[in-house]
Amino acid sequence: MQFLSYLINGLGLGSVYAIIALGYTMVYGIAKMLNFAHGDVIMVGSYIAFFALTKFGLPFPLAVLTAILVCTVLGVVIERLAYKPLRQAPSLAVLITAIGVSYFLQNGAQILWSSSSKVFPSVISAGSISIGAASVSYLTLLTIATCIVVMICLTLFINKTKTGSAMRACSEDKGASMLMGINVNQIISITFAIGSGLAAIASVLLASTYPSVYPTMGSMPGIKAFTAAVFGGIGSVPGAFVGGLILGIIEIFAKAYISTQLSDAIVFGVLIVILLIKPTGLLGKKINVKV
Amino acid sequence: MRKIFKTSMAVALSVCMAAALTACGGSGSSASSEPAAEATEAADAAEETADTGAKIKIGGSGPLTGPAAVYGQAVKNAAEIAVEEVNAKGGLQFELDMEDDAHDPEKAVTAYGVLKDWGMQVSLATVTSAPGAAVSPSYAEDQIFAITPSGSSPAVVFADPDNLSGAYGNVFQMCFTDPNQGSASADYISAHTDLGSKVAIIYKNDDNYSKGIHDTFVAEAAVKNVEVVYEGTFDDSNAQDFSVQLGQAQDAGADIVFLPIYYDPASLILTQANQMGYKPTFFGVDGMDGILTLEGFDTSLAEGVYLLTPFSADAEDELTVNFVNAYKEKCGGEIPNQFAADAYDCVYAIAQACEAAGVTADMSSDEICAKLVEQFTSMTFSGLTGESMTWNENGEVTKSPKAVVIQNGVYVGVED
Numbered sequence: 158m159q160f161l162s163y164l165i166n167g168l169g170l171g172s173v174y175a176i177i178a179l180g181y182t183m184v185y186g187i188a189k190m191l192n193f194a195h196g197d198v199i200m201v202g203s204y205i206a207f208f209a210l211t212k213f214g215l216p217f218p219l220a221v222l223t224a225i226l227v228c229t230v231l232g233v234v235i236e237r238l239a240y241k242p243l244r245q246a247p248s249l250a251v252l253i254t255a256i257g258v259s260y261f262l263q264n265g266a267q268i269l270w271s272s273s274s275k276v277f278p279s280v281i282s283a284g285s286i287s288i289g290a291a292s293v294s295y296l297t298l299l300t301i302a303t304c305i306v307v308m309i310c311l312t313l314f315i316n317k318t319k320t321g322s323a324m325r326a327c328s329e330d331k332g333a334s335m336l337m338g339i340n341v342n343q344i345i346s347i348t349f350a351i352g353s354g355l356a357a358i359a360s361v362l363l364a365s366t367y368p369s370v371y372p373t374m375g376s377m378p379g380i381k382a383f384t385a386a387v388f389g390g391i392g393s394v395p396g397a398f399v400g401g402l403i404l405g406i407i408e409i410f411a412k413a414y415i416s417t418q419l420s421d422a423i424v425f426g427v428l429i430v431i432l433l434i435k436p437t438g439l440l441g442k443k444i445n446v447k448v
Numbered sequence: 449m450r451k452i453f454k455t456s457m458a459v460a461l462s463v464c465m466a467a468a469l470t471a472c473g474g475s476g477s478s479a480s481s482e483p484a485a486e487a488t489e490a491a492d493a494a495e496e497t498a499d500t501g502a503k504i505k506i507g508g509s510g511p512l513t514g515p516a517a518v519y520g521q522a523v524k525n526a527a528e529i530a531v532e533e534v535n536a537k538g539g540l541q542f543e544l545d546m547e548d549d550a551h552d553p554e555k556a557v558t559a560y561g562v563l564k565d566w567g568m569q570v571s572l573a574t575v576t577s578a579p580g581a582a583v584s585p586s587y588a589e590d591q592i593f594a595i596t597p598s599g600s601s602p603a604v605v606f607a608d609p610d611n612l613s614g615a616y617g618n619v620f621q622m623c624f625t626d627p628n629q630g631s632a633s634a635d636y637i638s639a640h641t642d643l644g645s646k647v648a649i650i651y652k653n654d655d656n657y658s659k660g661i662h663d664t665f666v667a668e669a670a671v672k673n674v675e676v677v678y679e680g681t682f683d684d685s686n687a688q689d690f691s692v693q694l695g696q697a698q699d700a701g702a703d704i705v706f707l708p709i710y711y712d713p714a715s716l717i718l719t720q721a722n723q724m725g726y727k728p729t730f731f732g733v734d735g736m737d738g739i740l741t742l743e744g745f746d747t748s749l750a751e752g753v754y755l756l757t758p759f760s761a762d763a764e765d766e767l768t769v770n771f772v773n774a775y776k777e778k779c780g781g782e783i784p785n786q787f788a789a790d791a792y793d794c795v796y797a798i799a800q801a802c803e804a805a806g807v808t809a810d811m812s813s814d815e816i817c818a819k820l821v822e823q824f825t826s827m828t829f830s831g832l833t834g835e836s837m838t839w840n841e842n843g844e845v846t847k848s849p850k851a852v853v854i855q856n857g858v859y860v861g862v863e864d
Contacts, residue, residue, distance in 0.1 A: 159695055166691045211744060273517045274712055276744035285725055294723040367688040368719055368744075369712060377685050412692040417681045418653055 162293060163413045164406065169297035171405020172304030173366070176359040177382030178389070178397035179311065180352035186328040186392035187348045190248060193255040194235060196379020197262035198353050202228045202360030203277065203370045204270055210278050217280045225357040232353025233346050241342070259376075266372035274371035277364040300362045307355065308398050315394060320347060328392065381408075381424075388428055390441025399439055502809035503543035504802065504816075506531070506795070507568030509559035509583075510575030511551035516710075518738040519787045520548070523575045523597050526788035529774050530795035540799055541809065549574060553582035560586050568592060569813045570802075570820065572794055573619060575787065577601035577626075577657055580619075581609075588616040591814035593821060595620040595797065595843075597790035600734065601656055602626065605843040615842035618817050620824055622790045622797070622833065624758070625844055626657055629733045630664030630708065632849045633756050637704060638672035640851075643729050643754070644703030648678040650693045650717065652709050655683075661708035661733055677702050682713070690717050691724070698726045707732045711739035718749040729754060737785045740857060747857040758833035759789035760852040760861040768832055783858065786833070793831035800829060 177199060184192045202224045209220035239258050243251050285294040315321040326334040327344045335341050363378060364370055381404060389400025404424060411423040431439065508527070510520030524546040531542045545566055547559035556579030563571070571587060573596035574580040580599030585607065587594045596604055600623045607614035624632070637643060649665065652658040662679075669676050677700040680693030694717065697705055705721075705728045707714050714736055721727070732739075732755040739750050761772050761783045771792055775784040784792075801807075801823035807816050824843075828836045834847030852859040 159699055162695060163692065166689075166695075170689055207744075271513065271517075273514065273743070276715060276742055276746070278744060279719070279746065285723060292725055296723065367716055369688070369716055377688070380685075409689070409692055412686075413696065417686075417693060418683075421683075421685055 159413070161288060163409050165288070165293045165297055165301075167406035167409035168402060169300045169366070169405070170409060171385075171402035172300045173359055173362050173378065173401075174382045174385045174404050175304050175398045175401025176307055176355050176362070177378055178386040178401045179307070179394065180356050180359075181383050181386040182389070182391055182394060182397040183324075183348050183352050185386070186394075187324055188240070188345050190240065190251045191255060191383070192240075192349075192352070193252070193379070193383075194239075194258035194262060195352065195356060196375035196377075196382070197259045197266075198228050198232060198235075198356040198375070199360040199363065199378065200266060200370075200372060200375035201231060201262060202357035203364040203374060204266060205357075206361050206364065207275055207277055207370050210280065220280075221358070221361050224361060225354045228353040228357035228360070229350045232349040232356070236346055236349040241345075263372050263376075270372070274369050274374075277368035277370050279365070279368060281365055296366055300366065303358065303362060304398075304401075307358065308394075311351075311355075311394060314351075320344070324348060384425070384428060387438055388431060390438030393438070393440045393442065396438055396440035403439075503535075503541040504807065504809045505567050505569045506542050506544050506572060506798065507547070507563035507566065507570075508545070508572030508574070509547040509549040509556050509563070509579065512546070512548040514550040514552075516551040516576055518711075518741055518785070519598060520546075520551075520575050522785050522788040523572070523791035525779055526771075526775060526784060526791040527572060527597075527795050529771070529778060530792045530799075533774075534795065534799045540802055542795070542799070544795075546572075549576075549579045551576045551579060553579045555579070556583050557586070559583075564590070564592075569809075569811070569816050570798055571595075572597060572791065573604070574599050575791075577604055580604035584616050584619045587619050591618060591817045593618050593620075593813075593817040595622055595794050595824070597794045598623045598734070598787045600624060600626050600629070601660065603656070612842075617841065617843065618821050620839055620843040621845050622794045623734065623786075623845070624847070624849060626660035627664040629756065629849070630661040630666075631668035633661070633706065633708075633731065633733060634665050634668035634672055634674055636756060636849075636851055637706075637731065638669075638674045643731070646675050646677045646700070646702045647704045647706055648680070648697035648700060648702030648728070649676060649706045650680045650682070650690065650697070650709070651707075652687070652713065653681040653683055655709075657710075657735065658708050665706060665708065687713050688716065690720050693717075694721050694724055694726055697728070698724070702728055704729045704731055707736065710735040711737070711742060715739055715742055715745050715749075718753070719746075722749055731755070733757075734786055737787065740854070741782065741785070747854075750854045751856075753854045754851055754862075755854075755859075756849045756851055757786045757859075758847060758849055759786040760850060760859045761785075762858060762860055771832055789832040793829070793833050796831055797824070797829045801827060 180195045205227045206220050206224040209215045209223045235258055239254050243254060281296050281299060285292045323339045323344050326339055327341055331341055385400040385404040386397050388404055389396030407427055408420055408424050411420040510523050511517050512520045527544055531544045535541050547562055549556035549559045556574050560583045571592055571594035573594035574583060575598055577599045580596055581603035584604055602612055602625055603609040605615055605619050605621055606612055649662055651662040678697045707730060730753045734757055736755045737757060740747050772784060801820050805819035805823050807819055824839045825841050828838050830836055837845055837847040839845055851862040853862055
């Protein structure tokens with residue numbers, strides 16, 4: 158009866174992907190750009206939380222808050238310095254800049270904190286509970302719960318608040334929103350702030366579950382989360398959630414029931430099939446191209 | 449997407465670098481190698497006798513930074529201790545230069561160039577295998593004697609590692625080769641049934657080191673009737689989540705989990721097994737060495753982990769005790785690992801061979817190379833990592849491994 162524990166582990170892994178994917182999908186939805194430095198913001202968040210816990214001995218909630226704060230500021234600064242000057246540039250230039258920022262963060266981290274990996278302290282109790290025949294660690298449950306809470310808060314924020322409406326307006330039509338008196342630059346900054354804050358939450362969950370902190374730790378989860386965002390329909394918030402969870406579950410099931418060697422090939426194979434059938438992703442909006 | 453971009457950039461860069469380097473090497477050796485070499489030797493010899501009193505220059509490179517830095521630092525520290533000790537005895541005098549290669553083959557090739565310019569006469573080759581495989585052809589071409597403390601892959605000593613043929617002949621190993629580690633582990637497990645009877649293996653299938661040990665382990669296990677109940681893999685893109693592999697090993701009833709991998713992923717495996725409440729006997733090889741010094745790692749998780757290593761710091765013979773004390777003094781109380789011991793032995797083996805062959809600092813590197821190869825293939829050497837070690841003409845060492853178990857955060861030797 159391992160099925161249940163695989164499912165829950167898959168949900169746990171998928172929850173981390175989902176929270177990271179939210180950052181990709183929100184930025185894409187509003188700024189229409191792929192922020193490839195997003196994975197590296199996660200890395201910075203992990204280091205901040207690591208040092209807050211070990212060097213400064215802060216209690217866990219404070220450490221998480223510090224990480225969120227630093228990442229939020231970092232996200233906004235990156236947007237201001239690297240992306241804002243390129244607002245009118247072709248999207249390829251912005252993409253290359255994002256890759257540049259990603260390298261900058263990775264190499265910066267190597268210089269500041271050396272490239273040898275550090276082990277994230279286990280703050281959340283390592284115990285596990287039994288559900289039926291499956292044993293599930295508290296950490297996995299916490300990850301899933303955090304993901305659900307984050308999703309609910311974000312959905313409420315986007316649908317019920319004024320800033321949320323402004324964000325939706327920007328993603329529909331930037332020019333028209335500007336004419337309606339929305340400060341588009343400010344909205345984009347807020348989007349980056351929220352995305353990076355979420356990245357910090359993801360970073361703490363990631364580092365707690367897989368307690369190895371090193372300068373390139375963000376790139377693989379970043380790529381997988383980006384895949385999850387495309388899977389669910391990039392630009393769609395519920396899509397990122399669903400895409401992340403499905404990706405996590407497929408990955409774990411592929412490893413468990415087919416082959417540990419082929420798990421990534423299977424994940425991406427499923428992605429190709431989905432995109433062939435539904436080119437905008439599972440929950441993506443149909444785009445009507447006007448000719 | 450970015451991964452692809454990175455990989456293609458890396459490939460492009462390495463092609464450029466390789467082209468540039470072979471171009472330099474080619475013109476140097478074919479056109480005017482002899483006069484140039486003689487000129488530099490003469491200059492070196494004059495310089496040495498003038499100010500430093502003729503020291504034999506030992507070079508080497510290793511990861512002093514980066515994810516494998518634990519190994520490079522250990523080798524550097526221990527080699528420095530050994531060189532100081534040899535020099536203090538009078539007689540032979542050594543001078544050491546360890547360059548940083550960050551466990552990167554391209555940087556190792558650059559480091560080799562730096563060392564050659566410096567006038568390296570004898571070498572500790574590289575600390576890790578992949579950089580070693582990249583520079584061994586240069587050592588063979590330039591006929592500089594090299595002995596690697598810990599580059600365990602057959603690719604370090606063989607030009608054709610798949611068929612174990614085409615040995616370079618002047619590159620030697622102080623550590624076991626990877627195939628030896630696999631079969632020795634299987635032998636140990638079959639001889640010690642109290643550890644468990646059902647073995648699960650989790651290995652990294654995009655890494656030659658890990659796959660090589662896995663392959664020979666499985667082959668030897670079949671011969672020795674060790675039951676392998678589960679084999680799981682992971683690779684660079686999947687090196688974080690091990691819940692499935694551990695879960696399946698548990699389901700298969702494995703009571704030993706064999707981990708022919710480096711300590712970084714091993715630390716994640718130990719953590720996750722603990723979270724799951726799965727408590728088999730974990731059995732590692734030399735890559736597991738270093739897990740206790742990983743920053744922030746809860747060493748209680750490694751309690752009871754077995755590893756096959758030729759060296760344990762708690763041994764009570766005089767040689768080990770002296771070395772451990774010297775190392776602790778130099779490195780602020782840190783206990784030396786197996787890589788440090790291998791490096792220490794390398795320097796002493798070179799010293800023994802140099803003395804026996806009457807090598808002096810004014811000899812050229814290829815003259816020394818010929819003498820040392822002759823010595824190494826005929827002598828026996830006893831050091832920290834084994835008694836009466838011998839080398840065959842391929843450069844591979846013969847010595848017996850020793851099992852240690854981690855207790856209270858330190859290695860404890862297991863008596864047979």
